[in-house]
Amino acid sequence: MLDLEDMHAVADGIEVVATAGDADPRNAPPLLVLDRLRGYLDAQHIGLGPISWRRIGEGQSNVTYLLRRGDAAVVLRRGPRPPLPRSTHDMRREASVQRLLAEAGIPVPRIRAVCTEESVLGVPFYLMDHVDGHVITGTLPAHLTAPADRLRISELVVECLAALHAVDVGQESFASLGRPQGYLRRQVERFTGLWDVSSTRVLPEVQRLSAWLGAHLPQSRRAALVHGDYRLGNIMFTDGATHIAAVLDWEMATLGDPLADLGYLTATWSTAAAAPTPIELSPVTALPGFLDRQGLVEHYVKLTGADVSALPWYQALALWKSAIFSEAIYTRWLNGERPGDTTFAPALETGVPRLLEAARAVAVTA
Missing domain, CATH: 3.90.1200.10 (Aminoglycoside phosphotransferase (APH), C-terminal lobe)
Known part of the structure; x- marks a missing residue:
């Protein structure tokens, strides 16, 4: 069971940065840009205030984060850093599958939003409900x-x-x-x-x-x-x-x-x-x-x-x-x-x- 209190509140400057300007060009692109993500969460009416985060899962391909913002807890799923082929990390399709299966009665997290605009994190991503278990x-x-x-x-x-x-x-x-x-x-x-x-x-x-x-x-x-x-x-x-x-x-x-x-x-x-x-x-x-x-x-x-x-x-x-x-x-x-x-x-x-x-x-x- 995930501990919602065991979260990071401060960007590490490499994997997660506070702003795009904080990214070190000598490193690989960051996976989360908190100010841009906060703006997207505002537009989706998900939580209020600063974002705390924690990387979860054992996946070796796509990347998954638990996000907490005020009383809201959601999971963000995105592809890895480029230059891997985007076709193998299709976030819109993955979210669509889960929506179809939810309607069919298969237990899957509820999809909250799908972002295909790469100006937010550099790659498409989607947000789904945090499931306790x-x-x-x-x-x-x-x-x-x-x-x-x-x-x-x-x-x-x-x-x-x-x-x-x-x-x-x-x-x-x-x-x-x-x-x-x-x-x-x-x-x-x-x-x-x-x-x-x-x-x-x-x-x-x-x-x-x-x-x-x-x-x-x-x-x-x-x-x-x-x-x-x-x-x-x-x-x-x-x-x-x-x-x-x-x-x-x-x-x-x-x-x-x-x-x-x-x-x-x-x-x-x-x-x-x-x-x-x-x-x-x-x-x-x-x-x-x-x-x-x-x-x-x-x-x-x-x-x-x-x-x-x-x-x-x-x-x-x-x-x-x-x-x-x-x-x-x-x-x-x-x-x-x-x-x-x-x-x-x-x-x-x-x-x-x-x-x-x-x-x-x-x-x-x-």
Whole structure:
């Protein structure tokens, strides 16, 4: 649960500046410019007075801040610093997805405003309600340590995914989110191309896996809204973990094959029996009481009746894609674009090859 009192009241002059004139041109552009942001909040009638801030979340792509202003608490989500392609950090689209899902009954934060005017922060951003709850990653809250709590958390994750995949995406309002036909082939082709522009090293396993995935495409059974990064760390639970308060981080959402989400969830779910990879960001699930990967699959099948015989292909896809976007993070770090990152990105020198090895190990079982 987020502590609204644990906030920064003073700009640090690097990541957050009081005015645009305070930004040091020798540094990367700031992520928040408080006087411009205050003017935007005034126009949206959100709070009064000075802004306090705190960076939240573990995302390695888009950036999220909790803002407090008077009695108002909102969350700001923006893309990273340029020069990354804007198309991969589309704030308007991400906010639109959440609005559609709120109408469909999926628990997501309420969108308050979307700013596409880059004169405020230099990139588009949106504001959403602050949702009170717990994001479970490395440790469990003290009141959720019983085996029954761990089982229920596991089941809720799967039940929410099944509900997401049951949303009627045949409605006209979802048409702008993409074409589900050919989704899997486009994923393979797109990420194959991304490797060439995001890496400075040669790892032959990338192309070998690309060829294998392309040659063994399964037939998609149906279309659904695919989250694209559905994992425990993107889910916020109510205080007693009896319900999911919100599903977060919709930047990669699109229409496609729902088994892509199940493949990603299970491939990134930590278990005591499997060697960890860099994308297992919630090691708590390796504790006794949580469902293992097979248990997640069985619960999903029970709820949806899905044919999961081809699931290893989707798991290999998830690990392979993760290796490629992790490589992009590693390259940005090498280029000095992640100056504060002293742990995650440096570890990807060996972490990306481990992801590729894991993808190959899954592929040979398919």
